[in-house]
Amino acid sequence: MIIGVPTEVKSDEYRVALLPVGVEELIARGHQVLIQSAAGVGSGVTDEDYLQCGAELCQTADEVFERADMIIKVKEPQPDEYAKVRPGQILFTYFHFAASRDLTDGMLASGSTCIAYETLRDEQGRLPLLTPMSEVAGRMSIQEGAKYLEKPQMGRGILLSGVPGVAPAHITILGGGVVGANAAKIAAGFGADVAILDVNLDRLRYLDDVMPANVDCLYSDRHTILEQLTRADLVIGAVLIPGAKAPRLVRAEDLKRMKPGSVVIDVAVDQGGCIETTRPTTHRDPTYIIDDVVHYCVANMPGAVGRTSTFALCNATLPWVIRIAGGGLMESVKASAPLRSAVNIYQGKVVHQPVADAFGLPC
Numbered sequence: 617m618i619i620g621v622p623t624e625v626k627s628d629e630y631r632v633a634l635l636p637v638g639v640e641e642l643i644a645r646g647h648q649v650l651i652q653s654a655a656g657v658g659s660g661v662t663d664e665d666y667l668q669c670g671a672e673l674c675q676t677a678d679e680v681f682e683r684a685d686m687i688i689k690v691k692e693p694q695p696d697e698y699a700k701v702r703p704g705q706i707l708f709t710y711f712h713f714a715a716s717r718d719l720t721d722g723m724l725a726s727g728s729t730c731i732a733y734e735t736l737r738d739e740q741g742r743l744p745l746l747t748p749m750s751e752v753a754g755r756m757s758i759q760e761g762a763k764y765l766e767k768p769q770m771g772r773g774i775l776l777s778g779v780p781g782v783a784p785a786h787i788t789i790l791g792g793g794v795v796g797a798n799a800a801k802i803a804a805g806f807g808a809d810v811a812i813l814d815v816n817l818d819r820l821r822y823l824d825d826v827m828p829a830n831v832d833c834l835y836s837d838r839h840t841i842l843e844q845l846t847r848a849d850l851v852i853g854a855v856l857i858p859g860a861k862a863p864r865l866v867r868a869e870d871l872k873r874m875k876p877g878s879v880v881i882d883v884a885v886d887q888g889g890c891i892e893t894t895r896p897t898t899h900r901d902p903t904y905i906i907d908d909v910v911h912y913c914v915a916n917m918p919g920a921v922g923r924t925s926t927f928a929l930c931n932a933t934l935p936w937v938i939r940i941a942g943g944g945l946m947e948s949v950k951a952s953a954p955l956r957s958a959v960n961i962y963q964g965k966v967v968h969q970p971v972a973d974a975f976g977l978p979c
């Protein structure tokens with residue numbers, strides 16, 4: 617199979633969908649790999665690195681799209697790319713179709729087969745191609761929180777760890793899933809005083825077992841959330857109800873309970889956010905202030921640490937790329953329930969019920 621990797625064109629996107637090691641693995645299995653020149657630069661991978669592993673460089677995205685049987689990407693195709701996608705071509709990337717009718721129509725019109733990272737569900741019911749980005753965002757949330765608590769960034773002027781004689785910051789984490797647990801781990805490492813809230817008691821028991829002593833695992837109810845807001849220097853929003861908008865756990869009027877200069881990092885912004893005052897921001901303009909509370913609500917946090925994110929993503933996607941390429945699409949999909957769950961569009965027809973439901977399309 618010919619596998620093509622175009623340069624990402626979405627703004628602030630520095631990741632690339634395949635590393636040189638992936639090129640090596642695919643070529644060893646008899647495939648051919650086309651990389652658009654400079655596709656890896658944002659992640660610190662040079663054209664030379666790819667060439668040394670046997671990739672063929674293409675100067676333009678058009679050439680990659682024209683020649684490849686399967687395109688692997690990071691972000692969903694952008695409007696400029698829709699017309700480049702060919703009938704019968706396989707696209708393997710994040711799509712989030714339900715969020716965009718234009719993208720759905722563009723891919724339906726292309727006649728391609730779209731396999732979405734975000735709906736690939738493994739035998740244990742997990743979403744293994746979303747997990748690495750939640751790990752990145754969770755860990756990064758504390759790094760960003762630490763930065764915006766600094767006075768020049770309009771924060772309270774608090775050092776997360778405190779110092780001998782001065783108490784550390786109090787960090788409240790709403791949601792103890794992948795984002796929340798990774799945030800708690802880093803926050804605890806800083807020596808902060810951490811509370812992690814969840815409604816899943818089994819999850820709380822697990823977290824209580826594995827987290828260090830400076831992390832309290834608390835049941836998430838309105839009373840506890842309000843009590844936490846009065847104490848918190850930093851609040852991390854990390855809840856998810858799969859397939860639904862995030863629940864609004866912090867209402868606009870609750871912000872008045874928070875200390876001036878405290879910081880909210882709403883990682884769940886991509887599902888609408890769990891703080892009522894959340895609105896999506898970008899890496900170029902990441903924060904805004906309401907009621908003296910600094911809000912950071914960047915919807916693609918992993919993009920800022922493109923190199924780490926690329927490696928984390930490719931570690932997770934490469935086995936699936938190899939599987940799709942190896943067996944031929946139909947055989948691979950027949951043999952693998954996770955791959956079946958990831959096919960959203962098959963040769964120009966919606967085959968994933970939630971996408972059909974989102975737009976009233978046949979499935």
Ligand code: NAD
Nearest residue numbers: 749750753791793794795814816836855856884915916917
């Ligand atoms: P997850 O499913 O692993 O964890 C979500 C947790 O929220 C679960 O443990 C669940 O029990 C808990 N929860 C549900 N309702 C709750 C409530 N009322 N109170 C407290 N906890 C509650 O999900 P995740 O992978 O950790 O992702 C969390 C969010 O972060 C998602 O919306 C995801 O899309 C988002 N995310 C954003 C970025 C970004 O760049 N902004 C990056 C990665 C992930």
